[in-house]
Amino acid sequence: MNCRFNLDGRKVLLILSAMLCLLAASAGAQTSSGQLTITMSVQSSISLVFQDNPSVGTTGFCPLTNAGTNNVGLDLGTAAFPGNFHTSTCVNYQHITAAFYEVRSAFDVVVSKANSSSPNYRLAAQISTPPPNGVVWLVNNVTLTNTGFTALDAADNFGQRITKTLQVQVRNNVPAQVLLETITFLATAN
Amino acid sequence: MLKTYISIMRGAALAAMLLCGGSALAQTTATGVINGVLINKNGISLQFDTDPAGVTLGAAGTNAATANFGAVSAFGPLAAGVTRPSVTAANFTVRTIFDVQVIQGGLTSTTYTLTANLAAAAPTGLSYKVDAVTLTTASQTIQTNAGYNTDIAHNLDLVVSTAAPGAGGPAVGAPITTTINFTATAN
Numbered sequence: 001m002n003c004r005f006n007l008d009g010r011k012v013l014l015i016l017s018a019m020l021c022l023l024a025a026s027a028g029a030q031t032s033s034g035q036l037t038i039t040m041s042v043q044s045s046i047s048l049v050f051q052d053n054p055s056v057g058t059t060g061f062c063p064l065t066n067a068g069t070n071n072v073g074l075d076l077g078t079a080a081f082p083g084n085f086h087t088s089t090c091v092n093y094q095h096i097t098a099a100f101y102e103v104r105s106a107f108d109v110v111v112s113k114a115n116s117s118s119p120n121y122r123l124a125a126q127i128s129t130p131p132p133n134g135v136v137w138l139v140n141n142v143t144l145t146n147t148g149f150t151a152l153d154a155a156d157n158f159g160q161r162i163t164k165t166l167q168v169q170v171r172n173n174v175p176a177q178v179l180l181e182t183i184t185f186l187a188t189a190n
Numbered sequence: 191m192l193k194t195y196i197s198i199m200r201g202a203a204l205a206a207m208l209l210c211g212g213s214a215l216a217q218t219t220a221t222g223v224i225n226g227v228l229i230n231k232n233g234i235s236l237q238f239d240t241d242p243a244g245v246t247l248g249a250a251g252t253n254a255a256t257a258n259f260g261a262v263s264a265f266g267p268l269a270a271g272v273t274r275p276s277v278t279a280a281n282f283t284v285r286t287i288f289d290v291q292v293i294q295g296g297l298t299s300t301t302y303t304l305t306a307n308l309a310a311a312a313p314t315g316l317s318y319k320v321d322a323v324t325l326t327t328a329s330q331t332i333q334t335n336a337g338y339n340t341d342i343a344h345n346l347d348l349v350v351s352t353a354a355p356g357a358g359g360p361a362v363g364a365p366i367t368t369t370i371n372f373t374a375t376a377n
Contacts, residue, residue, distance in 0.1 A: 030297060030376040032236040034253030035309070036288065037369045038318070042350055042360045045263035114264030114282065114352035115362050159279070 044116040046158070048187045051108040053163055060092035060165075062105040074166060076103045081172040102169045108161040111187040118189035120157055124149035128182040134171030137181050139164050149186050156187075232296030236374045239341050244287035245271035257346065259284060264352055275347075284348050289341035292374040299376035301335040309369035315351035315360030318368060320344055325370060335377065 050072040055061040065073035077088025081101050086093040092104045111121050127137050127144045137144045144150055156162050168179060238255035240247045248256035260269030264282040268274060276283045292302050306320050307329040318325045320332050321344050336342055353359030360366065 030232060030234045030294070030299070031373055032234045032253070032292065033371060033373045034236040034238060034255070034290075035369050035371055036238055036247075036346075037254075037256045037367060038259065038346070038348070039256065039365055039367045040259035040284075040348065041261050041365050042315075042362050043261045043263040043266055044362050045265040047265035112265070112279070114277075115350070115354060115359050117354035117357070 042115055044114065044118075044189075046111055046113045046116065046118075046121065046187060046189050048109060048111045048185060050185075051110055051161060053106050053108050053161075055106075057090060059090065060104060060106055062088060062090035062107075064107055072107075074105060074107065076105060076166075076168060079103050079170070081170070096169060099172050100169050101172070102167055104165050104167040106163050106165040108163050109156075109185060109187075110161055111156065111158055113158045113189060116189055118158075120155040121187045121189050122151065123153040123156055123162070124151045124186045124188075126150065126184050126186070128184070131179070131181065132174060132177065134174040135179055136167075136169040137183065138167040138169065139183070141167070144183065149184075155190060230296055232294075234292055234294040234297065234299075234302065234338075234374060234376055236290065236292050236372060238372075239289040239291055241287040241289045241341070241343050243271065243343075244289075244346075245269065247288060255288075257286060257288060259286060259348065262348065262350065264350075279352065281349050281351050284350065286346050287343050288346055289343050290336075290372065290374075291341045292336065292338055294338045294376060297376055299338075301337060301377045302374045303331060303377055304333040304336055305329045305373045305375070306332050307371050309371055312368065313360060313366050315353060315355075315358060316366065316368075317349045318370065319347040319349065320370070322347070329371075329373065332372075336374075 047070070049068055049070050050064055052064055052067045053061045056063050062074060062076065075088070076091050077086060079086040079093060079101065084093060084095070086103060090105060094102055096102045109123065125139050125144055126149045127146045130146050131137055139152055142150055142152055152164070153162065166183070170179070236253050237251055238247055238253065240250045245257055245259065248258070259272050262268060262272065262284045264277050268284065271286050273285050274282060275285055290304060306325055308318060308325045308327050311327060312318060323330050323332055332344065333342070351359045355362050
């Protein structure tokens with residue numbers, strides 16, 4: 001068998017070029033790709049938080065516990081009808097009639113919005129349980145009930161502090177007891 | 191006596207020759223060979239896996255997975271596996287975690303580089319980050335020297351403008367879909 005190959009210069013160059021191409025291909029960086037497809041839906045939302053009023057600590061502006069959240073505490077201390085007695089140094093105490101005294105403290109409500117074209121919001125509030133006879137819970141002089149939300153404001157601006165004053169009015173014949181209420185505030189975008 | 195003995199021996203010899211000849215003719219074995227050839231190529235592959243702390247990926251374990259954040263908002267509830275690490279007046283961020291696993295074979299490479307890019311421009315009011323790298327349609331490096339054959343967790347952040355629709359914010363109440371291309375390159 002004749003095993004001789006007849007290679008001229010052009011064939012040699014061609015073979016060498018092919019080999020170089022193969023080598024170059026094998027030497028190239030190995031890559032792999034993938035696709036991650038993300039789906040979501042943006043929803044409008046608003047939030048309500050309670051803040052200490054800038055005048056906190058002065059008379060009528062008690063500090064909130066857990067301020068900056070939507071679940072705060074407001075301690076009005078101990079009070080009694082006789083002698084204008086009250087232990088808290090930050091509450092505003094006064095006799096409002098011959099038979100009632102009132103303890104009040106103010107705080108701020110801040111409602112923020114996101115992804116909404118609503119121009120403002122309305123604010124309402126509700127107490128959690130019926131108060132004892134002779135006890136009235138109010139916000140900005142609006143009496144609250146536990147049977148439904150009572151409107152406080154019709155068009156408050158988002159992102160602004162809205163100062164609200166919580167008042168507890170107690171008749172002078174109310175027995176000694178702890179007066180406790182959870183007051184729910186409801187902001188609704190207009 | 192001697193003649194008889196010689197005759198017996200001749201007969202025995204003939205029989206032996208016949209037997210030997212018979213066995214040589216009746217061949218009962220055969221041989222063959224297989225010339226096996228395998229071309230072992232080198233290569234790498236990329237797949238997305240569900241991270242225990244993230245949303246459950248659709249088509250996990252493949253290189254074409256989906257991640258559904260569900261309904262997202264600045265203040266409302268979020269789907270399982272989605273967190274909201276920040277809320278500012280201007281925007282909020284929702285996050286999930288996904289895993290990337292790159293497998294290699296036949297390479298001397300011990301690490302890879304991961305890059306990513308958006309398949310199309312981000313929708314209005316949205317931007318996308320992987321491990322704090324804000325994505326564009328141009329490829330950007332997410333990680334260098336990543337190890338093979340193990341799930342590597344990555345944060346996927348969606349930064350959503352709080353602006354209202356039409357005022358620079360994203361569309362509200364409609365599904366928004368975006369595709370991110372990932373490429374792993376052997377180092």
